[in-house]
C-alpha cells in the first residue's frame with residue numbers, strides 16, 4: 062500500500078474505534094442534572110443518600126461539570142465523611158431538615174461514624190460543647206436501642222427529661238459533666254426536639270453507672 066493510503070486507513074480505523082468507544086460509554090438515560098445530554102458511563106458517581114445505607118446509589122451525568130454541580134451545590138450537597146471515606150448527602154432526602162453529619166475537630170463526620178465514636182468513647186470528646194451550654198446528643202432508635210446495646214443505662218431522674226428552661230438545661234448539663242468527671246462514659250439521646258432545638262426531651266445515659274455506684278458504695282463501706 063502507498064503510505065498515504067495506509068495513513069488514511071489508520072485514521073479511519075481510529076475514528077471508528079473512537080466512535081464505538083463513545084457509543085459504549087454513552088448510556089440510554091439523560092444526565093441527571095441537565096436532562097438534555099445523554100449520561101456517560103465513565104461520569105457515573107456513587108453516593109449514599111443516608112449514612113445508614115449499605116449500598117451507594119449511582120448518579121448519572123454527561124460531564125464533570127454537571128456531576129460537580131449536582132453533587133456539591135445546594136440544596137442536596139454531598140460531603141466526604143472523613144471517617145468512612147464515603148460521599149453522603151448532607152441532608153436526609155426523605156426528611157429534609159435532618160442534617161446527616163456533625164463537625165468533630167473541624168471535620169465533617171457522618172452520623173453513623175459519629176454514633177460509633179459516641180457509643181465507643183462516650184461524649185468526652187464533646188465536653189467543650191457541653192461546657193459551652195449545648196446539649197450534644199443524637200437520635201437513636203426508639204428506646205435508645207443502640208445505646209442500651211452498648212451497655213449504657215438511663216440515669217435516674219434524667220431520662221425523657223423535659224428541657225423547657227435554661228434552668229432545666231443547666232441542671233441536665235451539670236449532671237452530665239459530673240458523671241464525666243467521675244470517669245464514666247456518658248451519652249445523651251434525643252427523644253423529641255422542637256425544630257430549632259430550643260425545647261425538647263432528652264435522656265442522659267451512662268455506662269456501668271450502677272456498677273460504678275455499687276463499687277463506690279462498697280469501697281466506702283469497707284473503709
Ligand SMILES: [Zn+2]
Nearest residue numbers: 092095123127
Ligand atoms: Zn449534563
Ligand SMILES: [Zn+2]
Nearest residue numbers: 142145171174
Ligand atoms: Zn462516616
